[in-house]
Amino acid sequence: xxxxxxxxxxxxxxxxxxxxxxxxxxxxxxxxxxxxxxxxxxxxxxxxxxxxxxxxxxxxxxxxxxxxxxxxxxxxxxxxxxxxxxxxxxxxxxxxxxxxxxxxxxxxxxxxxxxxxxxxxxxxxxxxxxxxxxxxxxxxxxxxxxxxxxxxxxxxxxxxxxxxxxxxxxxxxxxxxxxxxxxxxxxxxxxxxxxxxxxxxxxxxxxxxxxxxxxxxxxxxxxxxxx
Amino acid sequence: xxxxxxxxxxxxxxxxxxxxxxxxxxxxxxxxxxxxxxxxxxxxxxxxxxxxxxxxxxxxxxxxxxxxxxxxxxxxxxxxxxxxxxxxxxxxxxxxxxxxxxxxxxxxxxxxxxxxxxxxxxxxxxxxxxxxxxxxxxxxxxxxxxxxxxxxxxxxxxxxxxxxxxxxxxxxxxxxxxxxxxxxxxxxxxxxxxxxxxxxxxxxxxxxxxxxxxxxxxxxxxxxxxx
Numbered sequence: 001x002x003x004x005x006x007x008x009x010x011x012x013x014x015x016x017x018x019x020x021x022x023x024x025x026x027x028x029x030x031x032x033x034x035x036x037x038x039x040x041x042x043x044x045x046x047x048x049x050x051x052x053x054x055x056x057x058x059x060x061x062x063x064x065x066x067x068x069x070x071x072x073x074x075x076x077x078x079x080x081x082x083x084x085x086x087x088x089x090x091x092x093x094x095x096x097x098x099x100x101x102x103x104x105x106x107x108x109x110x111x112x113x114x115x116x117x118x119x120x121x122x123x124x125x126x127x128x129x130x131x132x133x134x135x136x137x138x139x140x141x142x143x144x145x146x147x148x149x150x151x152x153x154x155x156x157x158x159x160x161x162x163x164x165x166x167x168x169x170x171x172x173x174x175x176x177x178x179x180x181x182x183x184x185x186x187x188x189x190x191x192x193x194x195x196x197x198x199x200x201x202x203x204x205x206x207x208x209x210x211x212x213x214x215x216x217x218x219x220x221x222x223x224x225x226x227x
Numbered sequence: 228x229x230x231x232x233x234x235x236x237x238x239x240x241x242x243x244x245x246x247x248x249x250x251x252x253x254x255x256x257x258x259x260x261x262x263x264x265x266x267x268x269x270x271x272x273x274x275x276x277x278x279x280x281x282x283x284x285x286x287x288x289x290x291x292x293x294x295x296x297x298x299x300x301x302x303x304x305x306x307x308x309x310x311x312x313x314x315x316x317x318x319x320x321x322x323x324x325x326x327x328x329x330x331x332x333x334x335x336x337x338x339x340x341x342x343x344x345x346x347x348x349x350x351x352x353x354x355x356x357x358x359x360x361x362x363x364x365x366x367x368x369x370x371x372x373x374x375x376x377x378x379x380x381x382x383x384x385x386x387x388x389x390x391x392x393x394x395x396x397x398x399x400x401x402x403x404x405x406x407x408x409x410x411x412x413x414x415x416x417x418x419x420x421x422x423x424x425x426x427x428x429x430x431x432x433x434x435x436x437x438x439x440x441x442x443x444x445x446x447x448x449x450x451x452x453x454x
Binding site for chain 2: 009010083084145146148150155156157158159162177193202204205206209210212213214215216217218219220221
């Protein structure tokens, strides 16, 4: 399998080249275009329970698509829903923690699992959760805006809406910025304080702020129903 | 302090390195990441000094909440990364005693030597009904503006008409009038023919996209909201 990421950094798109029998797995809806000798199999990957866990925890789509070339020289293009960048991370029997909506594609030997956060809830609702990505091979994830990787050596505080991925060597603690008054007035939601050593990938824009900006522009529902 | 702006021009991020004791003031919700040596305080700024909470509330009622975040490197040197809500650029401007008039949504942050004053040259934005207002920035030190889209600096010498939603900032010495143009001429402008007519000499910054137009376009496609 060969791949390249084009149109960086604003409108990044992934092109995967497959020879006969080779496969790539992708988030449903990520496919942009493909050649005609590619089979698509939609599955609840990792078994039904794992897929249900993904769906129940976050409204994430339960299905993934596996693209398999039935001849040499095939290619498939993928893109994420947002404007911004695409990052390739090569797993070597290792693990990466990935924000659920950032996942785009991966090699078939990479498994995706929901990592149950419980009270440590990383994101303040909105159906976001952490995916545990592990195995051998590349995983591709997207950012809204530019990607800013930081090498944490000590500690760093990051707004959770800007966190896309991080290495499991890091410890983290989720809290609100500066206490209750700050939470209400400051516009900041939850932050994660990372400590130890490892990389965190941040995105320079946050979808929730776009949503907040758009909210006043929605038409106001009239109290009397009209048909 | 040292300010670096990365990921220009579409997804700009401002990285501010603060020496111990240094401060930086930002708009709400701008924080992306920070060193844990920084503390955050939410305050309302009125005339450059400490505004009373009542003044903050008054501004809320008139359509704009004006709570700022003050970041202080209280436990040592630290890094603060901030970003605006919409995609676009960040520009640094160092004030040297002059006064700039800045559109409220274009102000991102500044160092304490810069004074922020709210000026109610306000008018209702066409689509959102929210207030469009202007701020005065004066004093000495760095200020950061954000633009929706690209930022374009011009040297005004004479007379110039700009669609209100595209104005980022201008020198105080320039005369301006906000007026509504009518008839066929109004069709040249968005914002229902609301234009700023500038007259004089000085610098003028404009942005290549109009947030209100964008909000109006997308907002009316979203489901209606209550209230």
